[in-house]
Amino acid sequence: MDLQRLKPHLPWITLLVLVAAVGIVDDTFLRPANLLSLAGDIVPLFIMALGLTFAIYIGGIDLSAQSMANLVTVVASVYLASFGAWVAVLCIAVGFGFGLLSGYITTRLLVPSFISTLAVGGVAFSLAQYLSGQRALNMDAAQRDAVFGWMIGKTGPIPHELFIAVGLLALTLFIERRTTLGRALKAVGAGEPAAAASGLNVARYKMLAFAISGALAAIAGLLFAVKLSGGAPTIANGFLLPAIVAVLVGGTPLTGGVGGVLNTAIGTLIVAVIRASMLYFDIQATQQQMIFGLVLIGAIALTIDRAKLRTVK
Amino acid sequence: MYQLAKVDKKFPGVHALKAVDFQIGRGEIVGLVGENGAGKSTLMKVIYGAYQPDGGQIIMDGKTVRFANPRAAMEQGIGMVFQEQSLIANLTVMENIFLGYEQQFVRFGVINWKAMATAASAQLAKVRLTIDPATVTSALSFAQRQLVELAKVLTLEERVQGNLVILLDEPTSVLAEDEVKLLFKLVRELTTRASFIFVSHRMDEVMELSDRIYVMKDGAVVDVVNRGEKTVEQIQHKMVGRNVDKEYYREHRQKPFDATKELVKLEGVSLPGRINDISLTLHAGEVLCLVGTEGSGREAILRTIYGMRTPLRGKVSLKGQEISRFSPRNAVERGVGYVPRERKVEGIVAGMTVYENMTLSQMGRHSSAGILRIAGERALARDWISKLSIKASSELADCGNLSGGNQQKVVLAKWRSGGSDIMLLDHPTRGLDIGAKEDVYDMIRDMSDAGVGIVLVADTLEEAIGLSHSIIVVKDGAIQKRFACEPGAKPSLFDLLHYMI
Numbered sequence: 097m098d099l100q101r102l103k104p105h106l107p108w109i110t111l112l113v114l115v116a117a118v119g120i121v122d123d124t125f126l127r128p129a130n131l132l133s134l135a136g137d138i139v140p141l142f143i144m145a146l147g148l149t150f151a152i153y154i155g156g157i158d159l160s161a162q163s164m165a166n167l168v169t170v171v172a173s174v175y176l177a178s179f180g181a182w183v184a185v186l187c188i189a190v191g192f193g194f195g196l197l198s199g200y201i202t203t204r205l206l207v208p209s210f211i212s213t214l215a216v217g218g219v220a221f222s223l224a225q226y227l228s229g230q231r232a233l234n235m236d237a238a239q240r241d242a243v244f245g246w247m248i249g250k251t252g253p254i255p256h257e258l259f260i261a262v263g264l265l266a267l268t269l270f271i272e273r274r275t276t277l278g279r280a281l282k283a284v285g286a287g288e289p290a291a292a293a294s295g296l297n298v299a300r301y302k303m304l305a306f307a308i309s310g311a312l313a314a315i316a317g318l319l320f321a322v323k324l325s326g327g328a329p330t331i332a333n334g335f336l337l338p339a340i341v342a343v344l345v346g347g348t349p350l351t352g353g354v355g356g357v358l359n360t361a362i363g364t365l366i367v368a369v370i371r372a373s374m375l376y377f378d379i380q381a382t383q384q385q386m387i388f389g390l391v392l393i394g395a396i397a398l399t400i401d402r403a404k405l406r407t408v409k
Numbered sequence: 410m411y412q413l414a415k416v417d418k419k420f421p422g423v424h425a426l427k428a429v430d431f432q433i434g435r436g437e438i439v440g441l442v443g444e445n446g447a448g449k450s451t452l453m454k455v456i457y458g459a460y461q462p463d464g465g466q467i468i469m470d471g472k473t474v475r476f477a478n479p480r481a482a483m484e485q486g487i488g489m490v491f492q493e494q495s496l497i498a499n500l501t502v503m504e505n506i507f508l509g510y511e512q513q514f515v516r517f518g519v520i521n522w523k524a525m526a527t528a529a530s531a532q533l534a535k536v537r538l539t540i541d542p543a544t545v546t547s548a549l550s551f552a553q554r555q556l557v558e559l560a561k562v563l564t565l566e567e568r569v570q571g572n573l574v575i576l577l578d579e580p581t582s583v584l585a586e587d588e589v590k591l592l593f594k595l596v597r598e599l600t601t602r603a604s605f606i607f608v609s610h611r612m613d614e615v616m617e618l619s620d621r622i623y624v625m626k627d628g629a630v631v632d633v634v635n636r637g638e639k640t641v642e643q644i645q646h647k648m649v650g651r652n653v654d655k656e657y658y659r660e661h662r663q664k665p666f667d668a669t670k671e672l673v674k675l676e677g678v679s680l681p682g683r684i685n686d687i688s689l690t691l692h693a694g695e696v697l698c699l700v701g702t703e704g705s706g707r708e709a710i711l712r713t714i715y716g717m718r719t720p721l722r723g724k725v726s727l728k729g730q731e732i733s734r735f736s737p738r739n740a741v742e743r744g745v746g747y748v749p750r751e752r753k754v755e756g757i758v759a760g761m762t763v764y765e766n767m768t769l770s771q772m773g774r775h776s777s778a779g780i781l782r783i784a785g786e787r788a789l790a791r792d793w794i795s796k797l798s799i800k801a802s803s804e805l806a807d808c809g810n811l812s813g814g815n816q817q818k819v820v821l822a823k824w825r826s827g828g829s830d831i832m833l834l835d836h837p838t839r840g841l842d843i844g845a846k847e848d849v850y851d852m853i854r855d856m857s858d859a860g861v862g863i864v865l866v867a868d869t870l871e872e873a874i875g876l877s878h879s880i881i882v883v884k885d886g887a888i889q890k891r892f893a894c895e896p897g898a899k900p901s902l903f904d905l906l907h908y909m910i
Contacts, residue, residue, distance in 0.1 A: 275779045276772040283769055287758035293717075293749050294770040294823070295741030353760050 104354075106398075107347045107362045114369045122376045129253060136255030138368040140165070140320040141335055142361070143261065145342040146268050147312025149360045150305040152343050153272075154285045155352030156209035158306060160198060160217030161313040162336035164191050167224040168317030169327030173233035181243050187318045188311050194220055195310020199303030209306070224329035232328040235321070244322040257319065264315070268357040271308075281305055285352030337388045341395060342367045349399040410435050410470055411487075411574050411604070417464035418451055425451040427629040428465065435572055436600040440619030441608045444648055444869065448628040449608055453576055456606065457489040458482030470571070480509075486569040488562035489576045496546050496554055496561075503529035503542035506561045510568075532560040536595060552588040555580055559595075566602060573603035580607075581614055593618055610702050612641050612910055624648055645906050657847070658875025660896050662854040666694035666878050671729065672831050672862035673714055678723030683709040684886040687723070691831070691862040696853060698865045698873040698894075700905055701883035707866045708750070710883070711833045714864065715747045716740040727831065741770055743831075746824025750835040750866075752813065756820040759809025763801050764790035766808045766819050771827035793822040797852070814845025821852055832856060832863045839868050850876065870906070874899050882908040 119126040144161050151158035168187045175183045194216055201212035249256045272278040280301045283291040292298050316335075321327045346363025348355025370391065374384055411433050418426040426448050433439045443449045454460040455467075458476030466473050469485060476482040479489070496505045503522075506529050507514070514525045522543075529542035536556040546554065559580075565573050577596070581589045596605055596618065609615050615622060624632040624647045632647045670693035678687045684706040691697050699707040712718045713725065719735040726732065727743045737747070749755035757766050768775050768786045775786050790804035797818045801811055808819055817837060824832060834853075838846040853876055856863060867873035873880060880892040882905060889908040892900040 274781055274783070276776045276781060277779060279765060279769075279772060279781060282761060282765070283758050286760040287754070289751075289755045290758045291769065292737065293747055293755040295737040296769070297736075297738055 103399075104347065107345065107359055107366070110345070111362055111366050111369070114366060114373075118369055118373045118376070122373075125372065125376070132253055132255060132258070134368050134372055135261075135365075136257045138364055138371075139255075139257035139261045140316045140323070140332075141339055141342065141367070142364040143264060143316035143319065144313050144335055145339040145346075145360050145364050146264060146357055147309035147316070148339050148343050149268075149346075149348055149355070149357050150281065150312075151209065151213075151309040152340075152348050152350060153352050153356065154281050154302055154305045155288070155350070156202065156213075156302070156305070157340075157350070158195070158198065158213045158309040158313070159210060159336065160194065160213040160220060161309065161316075161339060162332055162334075163217035163221040163224070164194055164310055164313040165317030165320060165332040165335060166327075166329050167194075167220040167227075168314045169321035169324075169331050170224045170228045170233060170329060171327075172318050172321040173235050173327035174227055176235050176239060176243065180239075184244075184318060187314045191310040191312070191314025191317070192307045193310070195307035195313075196303055198310070199306035202306065203299035203302050213306070221329060228327065228329050230329065232326060232331070234326040237325060240322060240325055244318075247319060247322050257323075260319065264312070265357060265361055268308075268312075272356050277301065277304060282353065286354070334385065337385055337392065338367050338371075341388050341392045344392065344395040344399060347399060350396055410572055412468040413452075413455070413462075413465065414468060415465035416452075416455060416462045416467070418455060418460060419463050425628050426455065426462070427627075429625075429628075429630050431456075431623060431630065433574060433604045433606060436604055437620050438596065438600060438605045438607060438618055440615040440622035441606060441625065442612065442615055442622060442644065442648060443625030447625040447648070449625055451628075452625070453489070453578060453606070453608065456482075456574070457487055457576055483565060484569065486565055486571055486573045487576075488565050488573065489578070490555075490558050490562050490580060491578060496558060498547040499545065501543050501545055502533070502540065502549070502557055505546055505557060506532055506542070506564060508561075510564070532564055533557070535563050535566075535599070536560045537591075552584050552591075555584065555592070556595075563599075563603075574606065575599075575603050576606045576608070578608050579610065581609060581611060589614065610910060612644065616641060616644075642903060645903060657850075658872065659850045659854045660875055662858075663696075663878070663896050664694070664858065665895075666692050666696075666857070666862075667860065668692050670860075672727070673864070674724075674726040674729075675710075675714070676724040676726075678710075678713060678720045678725060680709055680713060680718055680720050680886075682886075683718075684713070684883075687883075687886075687888060689881060689888070691864055693830070693860045693862055694857050695878045696857055696863045696865055696876050698867055698877035698880045699883055700867070700870065700873050700880055701909055705883045705909075706886035707883055708835060709886070711747070711835055711864060711866065714740070714831075715745055715833055741827075741829075744829050745831045745833065746770075746827070746829030747833045748817070748820050748824070748835060748837050750839060752816055752820065752839070753809075757808045757816050759807070761808055762805050763794065763799070763808055763811075763819055764804040767793060767823045767826055770823055774827065789826055790822075793826050797822055797848075812845075814841045814848065817841065817845070817849065818852075821849075825856070830859075830861045832861055834863060834865045836866055836868050838872065870902050874902070874905070880905065884909060 124130055144165060148158050148161055168191060171190055172183055172187055175186060179186060198213045198216045201207050202209045247256055247260060280296055283296065284298055284301055288298060317332060320332055342363040343360050345366050346355060346359035348359050374387060413429055413431040415428045415430060416426055417428055429452060441449055451460065455462050458479040458481055474485060503525050507525060511520055514521045526542045533540065533542060536559050538553060538556045562575055580592060584592065607615060607618055620636055622634045623630050624634065624644055626648060634644060671690055672693055673691035675687050675689050679685050687710055699710060701707050709718065713720055716735040716737050716739050724731055727745065764787050767790050775782050787804050794801060794804060799815050799818045801815060808816060838849050853863060865876060867876065874894060877894045880894055882889040
């Protein structure tokens, strides 16, 4: 079996090898309770990575995801008291809207997505600072439990976050595999000129991809705010790099067109295992980003489709 | 002084050069003519070192040489003046002239701009160009850039001992008439220092300038003509002159079209710099061929009908309805299908399956509320795979792995399965082998029988003549001449060439 045919299978092989390796070194790792709690903790990151998958699947990137989550933690904390459960709708609408804005800037003003999303992320971050008055905010504990308590409870040993994750995975998988939107995004990622020459409204589909990315980043932010019972403009910092790593390690290359949300699920699990092993080996939180940076470079170098790149700048 | 002996070059599936003999003496100007795909470009690339021949020898001054790359050829005095101008627009003239050879002006790691400017002025003087060498290249006219390009190649004089051979690839295509005269005068003067190989589509210019003309066809030199030996027509006959097989283009299947039913109507359509005042009508069952040289505006006409370009003036009507918003989506909804020339880039999506490719333009038809009916898509694909005998393992095969002919069938099936009845075909047989070409010809006749109107830009003139009901000759973005092409009363190649060039 040559490398090209092995490539699609690399993510889950990597996952198995990592799990086995960490399991041998640390005998508490493979206990079901430990695995479940690890999986539960990674869910906000997973949701953000799910959204990023759409942006990367079409050959773009969404660097605003982390700022979007930050903003949403603040929005959720500020407006929970007045809006109640409707604050969830507000949060998702904010994410969707900012994503649409990034998409508009990318497709209509022809600003590359890495810079348009960076700029929109800056706006979102700034808005979060303004709304929060640059303070950490707390939700009213009773109200949080009443409205969003179901998100963070447990049924038996299983954390409820996992149900949310599986639900969103199923939804995004359905969009990717069964809808005209998913098919169009695949065509845009794999061969944009041919998609345009087939009469697809490429710009509209691209805008939708960024909007979905924004909306999922918002859901990630909301869940995070509920878990921490509060929000702050920098609370989700440190999410972006591992989320991008999850997408790329999962097997959706920066050039787009292949991979998808199922790959991202595996990629997120790989990130979770790397994180857990870093805890075990006593690597401090401040150094974890360094590891993720290195893994990211390795993953991009392995997965990127160089035939699609004319020059690298 | 420079000679090619029995030079051979093969690419996968193509024998590009077949035992080509070629020679050029000191101070000679040699012309090189042939149709698109005759092997001119390959021959030039062998001469200036971009390709290495698979067989035969390159002989300079009696010695066999081998160039690993263009730079090695340049060091032996062989320079190329490119057709697509190779100057970098945001650099100054002198930086362009000495690009890659700046070392001679470097002292202590810093470029001495004054010395470079002086040297550049000396080069520019050779081509009678009096401009400041520090001018940014983008500020120059096309004619000036062409001369700078020539000046750049002439730096070889100082670097190389011995004689120069300079290739001019379509140097006149962007020049006005008086600029062409100027260039020719210059080239004649420079023959004291260099020999020239002149490649052009404009036969009269080749005849005027060259001492000798090599005529190429299908990768071989079919004739060598000395100055004044033959007429333009005789050379053109050599260029194209193969017997056209009527069966090959399915002429016996050509039926009269329905002149009462207009599918496409262009009235005075203009796109600045591309096409000017184009009026034409396409009827049901008609094959309408656009004939012209590269860049004559054929592709722009197709893309305007398809809505990829919005004309500045004029009216486009599809099936009697005037188009106001130009977009491919709009055109597709009105039954237009487009088979682009770049099959692998715009035709198919590699990495998607055969059925995904086939339904890409008509997903609305195979979905409800945005949810695809994949079983239906696959059934449709299976149906068309057998209908067009597409060689694919199944409808789940990756389209990128199919052969060129089968990819083209998938593209045609994409439009036909969606019921398109206005087909725009841009070089549909490009790069296909003979069997696959014949399949495409049959499909064109089938579509024509079914009342589909076809606008065709053919790969060769024979193909255009053989397949079409009508031919429109386009030159420099304007319509030169219309021909009716009933079987038995088709125009000849020479009729067409006369208006093309």
